[in-house]
Amino acid sequence: MANKRKTNGLTKRNFMAAAGATALVTGVSGFPAVLRAQPASIKVGLIHPVTGFIAFSGTQCREGGLLAIEDINAAGGIKSMGGAKLEPVLADSQGKPEIGAAEVAKMVEGGIDGIVAGYSSAISLATTQEAAKSNTPHVVDVGVSDKIVQRDLKNTFRFGPGYGVIAKFAVDNLDKINKAAGSPAKTAMIIHEESLFGTGTAGLLQKELPNIGIEVVEVIKHANPTRDFTNIVLQIKAKNPDIVIPANYFNEYVLLARTMRQQKVQPKGIYSVLGGAASSYKFVKEFPEAANYIMDCNHWFNPKSDIAQKRKAEAEAMGLIYTYEVFLTYNAVAFLADAIERAGSTDKDAVIAALGNSTWDKHGMPYGPTKIVGGQNQGAQPVNTQVLDGDIEVIFPEEFASAAPVFPMPS
Amino acid sequence: MSEFSILLPSLLNGITTGALYALVALGLTLIYGVLHIINFAHGSLLMLALYGVYFLAAGFGIDPYQALLVMPASMFAVGYLLQRFIIGKASHGRDENILLVTLGLSIVIENLAIFFFRSDTRIVDTPWSFETVEFLGAFLPVPKVIAFFGALATAAALWALMTRTDLGRAIRAVAKERKGARLVGIDVDHVFAMSFGIGIACLGIAACLLMPSYYVTPQVGHGFVLIAFTIVVLGGMGSFVGALIGGLIIGVVESLGGLFLGESLGQIGIFAIFILILLFRPTGLLGHKV
Numbered sequence: 001m002a003n004k005r006k007t008n009g010l011t012k013r014n015f016m017a018a019a020g021a022t023a024l025v026t027g028v029s030g031f032p033a034v035l036r037a038q039p040a041s042i043k044v045g046l047i048h049p050v051t052g053f054i055a056f057s058g059t060q061c062r063e064g065g066l067l068a069i070e071d072i073n074a075a076g077g078i079k080s081m082g083g084a085k086l087e088p089v090l091a092d093s094q095g096k097p098e099i100g101a102a103e104v105a106k107m108v109e110g111g112i113d114g115i116v117a118g119y120s121s122a123i124s125l126a127t128t129q130e131a132a133k134s135n136t137p138h139v140v141d142v143g144v145s146d147k148i149v150q151r152d153l154k155n156t157f158r159f160g161p162g163y164g165v166i167a168k169f170a171v172d173n174l175d176k177i178n179k180a181a182g183s184p185a186k187t188a189m190i191i192h193e194e195s196l197f198g199t200g201t202a203g204l205l206q207k208e209l210p211n212i213g214i215e216v217v218e219v220i221k222h223a224n225p226t227r228d229f230t231n232i233v234l235q236i237k238a239k240n241p242d243i244v245i246p247a248n249y250f251n252e253y254v255l256l257a258r259t260m261r262q263q264k265v266q267p268k269g270i271y272s273v274l275g276g277a278a279s280s281y282k283f284v285k286e287f288p289e290a291a292n293y294i295m296d297c298n299h300w301f302n303p304k305s306d307i308a309q310k311r312k313a314e315a316e317a318m319g320l321i322y323t324y325e326v327f328l329t330y331n332a333v334a335f336l337a338d339a340i341e342r343a344g345s346t347d348k349d350a351v352i353a354a355l356g357n358s359t360w361d362k363h364g365m366p367y368g369p370t371k372i373v374g375g376q377n378q379g380a381q382p383v384n385t386q387v388l389d390g391d392i393e394v395i396f397p398e399e400f401a402s403a404a405p406v407f408p409m410p411s
Numbered sequence: 412m413s414e415f416s417i418l419l420p421s422l423l424n425g426i427t428t429g430a431l432y433a434l435v436a437l438g439l440t441l442i443y444g445v446l447h448i449i450n451f452a453h454g455s456l457l458m459l460a461l462y463g464v465y466f467l468a469a470g471f472g473i474d475p476y477q478a479l480l481v482m483p484a485s486m487f488a489v490g491y492l493l494q495r496f497i498i499g500k501a502s503h504g505r506d507e508n509i510l511l512v513t514l515g516l517s518i519v520i521e522n523l524a525i526f527f528f529r530s531d532t533r534i535v536d537t538p539w540s541f542e543t544v545e546f547l548g549a550f551l552p553v554p555k556v557i558a559f560f561g562a563l564a565t566a567a568a569l570w571a572l573m574t575r576t577d578l579g580r581a582i583r584a585v586a587k588e589r590k591g592a593r594l595v596g597i598d599v600d601h602v603f604a605m606s607f608g609i610g611i612a613c614l615g616i617a618a619c620l621l622m623p624s625y626y627v628t629p630q631v632g633h634g635f636v637l638i639a640f641t642i643v644v645l646g647g648m649g650s651f652v653g654a655l656i657g658g659l660i661i662g663v664v665e666s667l668g669g670l671f672l673g674e675s676l677g678q679i680g681i682f683a684i685f686i687l688i689l690l691f692r693p694t695g696l697l698g699h700k701v
Contacts, residue, residue: 050525056628231669
C-alpha cells in the first residue's frame, strides 16, 4: 500500500515538509538570484512514435526536433524574450493515436508552451485535437492527411504539404515524365499501407491517374508490419503493370523492393508517392542495386539552398541519416520558434496569431516564405527524386532539379 | 483470375514462410508446451538473437550461416542464465509470476535494445540474399529454402534430444511430475534451466536462418510471438513435429488468405485457426490428452 511506504525511515509527510522548507529557503535566499535573473525556459513538446512499428521514423523526427532546439539555443535562444532557451519535453506515442493524445494532455498539465508532433497522420489528428482543447499551439511535422488542417482548429498548423497537394504534384509530374519518354506507361498498380496516410494517398491516386491516361489495374493494401511481400509481388508479376506505385513506411518499402528484385519483377518504373524508403540515404546506401532508378514524390530539401546543405552536413556529422523526418521536424520546431520570437511571449493566442501570419523563409525547403491559410502552409510542396548512381537526385520541379529523369528504367 | 495462376507459387511461398515461423515456434513448444512456462520474452529474445547475427556480420564479417556456430550456444547461455537466476528465482514456481516476470523481461530487453541499438532497421546483405531457385515455375528465395531445411533439421534434432537422451527423459519427467523427478535425484532447477536454454538456443538458430531474408529492429519480435503461440497450440503442446506442421499450415493459411482476402484481411485466418483449434481440438493436431 502506498500510504505505508517509507523512505529510509522518513515518513512521506516529513519528507514533503523538509522538501517544502528547502524549496522555500532556497527560493528566498540570495543563492538562486542568478537563476531567477534567467528568463524562464520555453517548453516545447516533441511527441513521436519512438517505439512501435514506426519507431525508426519517430526517432528520426525526435532527432530533427532536438537538433533544431540545440541550434536555436546555441544562437542565443528567443531573443525577444531575453534569450529564453527552448526546453524540449519528450514523449513517446508508441505509434498509437490515443497515447499521443494522452501525452498532449500530460504536457498541457505540465505547462507546455507549444507542441510539435506526431509523424503519422492518425497520431497528428489525435494530438492536434487534444491540444486544441487548451488552445496550445501545435505544429504538425510530417502527417500528410488533409483532414489535419480541415477541422478549423485554430491551434493547428502544418509547415509541410498534405497528400492532396502531393498526389496532384505526383500525378502531374508522372504525366510529364511519361510523355517525355513517349508515353510508355499505360497501367499502374498501387501498393499501400493500411493507415490513413496509405489509404488516403492511394484513394487520391486512383482517382487522378486515369485523367493522365494511366489505368490503375490493382490496388493492394497491406498491414503494418507485413512480414513477407512475396504474395504481393506475385500479384504484381501476374498483372504486369507498367508502373508500380508504393506508398508505405520504411521497413515494408525495403521488403517490397527486395522481394521485387528477388522475384525478378521489373516494371518500366517504380514511382513511389511518399515512399518510406525511396528518398532515404540509408536505403540507397544499403541496397544500391535495388534502389537504383526508383523515383519518389516526397518531402525533400532544396538541394540548391545553402541553409539546407549546411543542416544536412551538420546532421550527418552527428551520425544522423538525413531523412525527411529529420528536416521536416527540424523546420516544424524552427517555424514554431520563429512565431514565439515574433510574438515576444508564450501567450498562446499571441503565438497562434504569429504562426498564422508567418512569412518565415529560413527553412531550406523548396517552398518560398511561409503563407498560412487555415493552418496550412500554402507554398509547401513535395519534389520528385530519383535514385541515380547511388545518390538521391531531385528531378522535378525544374528550378530545383539536380538531374534529369531516367525513364523507363534500364533493364 | 490472376490469383489462380499464382496459386502454386503462393502456396510454395506459404510453406517456406511457414518454416521460418516453425523455427521460432520450436523453442517455444519446448518452453511453453513441455514446461508450461508462458514466455512472453520469446519475441524479445528472438530480437536479441537477430541483433547478435547482425553485429557478427557487421562487426566481424561473419556470414549469418557461419554464425550458426556461435549463436545457438550464446543464446543457450542467455536462456540458461535467465531461467536459473531471474525467471526461476523471481517466479517462486507460480505460473502467474512467471508470466509477469517474462513480460517484464521482454519490456526491459526491448527498451535496452532501443537505448543501445536505436530504432534503425538493420539488414544483413549477403551475395546470395537475392538468389532464387526455380521450382515448378516459382522463384523460391535461397535463404527461405535453406530456412525450410533448417527447420526440418532443428525439429528432428529436438525430437531426438527429447526421446533418445537422458536429458530429454529428465525434461519429460520434470514436466510430468516435478516432485517425483526430484525424489529420484533429478536436479529440477537445472533441468528447467537446460530446457529454457535449449528453447532459446532454437531462437539462435532461427535468427541465423531468418536474418538473410528479414530485418531487425527492437520491435521485430512482436510480429512473431503471437504466431509462435498459435503454432504451438495448433501443433499440440510440446510436439516438435506438431510445431513444424503447425508452422507450415500457418504459413500457407497466411499466404493464401492474403491472396484471396487481401493482405490486410489475410491475417485473420491465422487467428481463426487459433480459436477453432481451442474450441474443437484443444490438444492440438499432435498433442496428447493429459
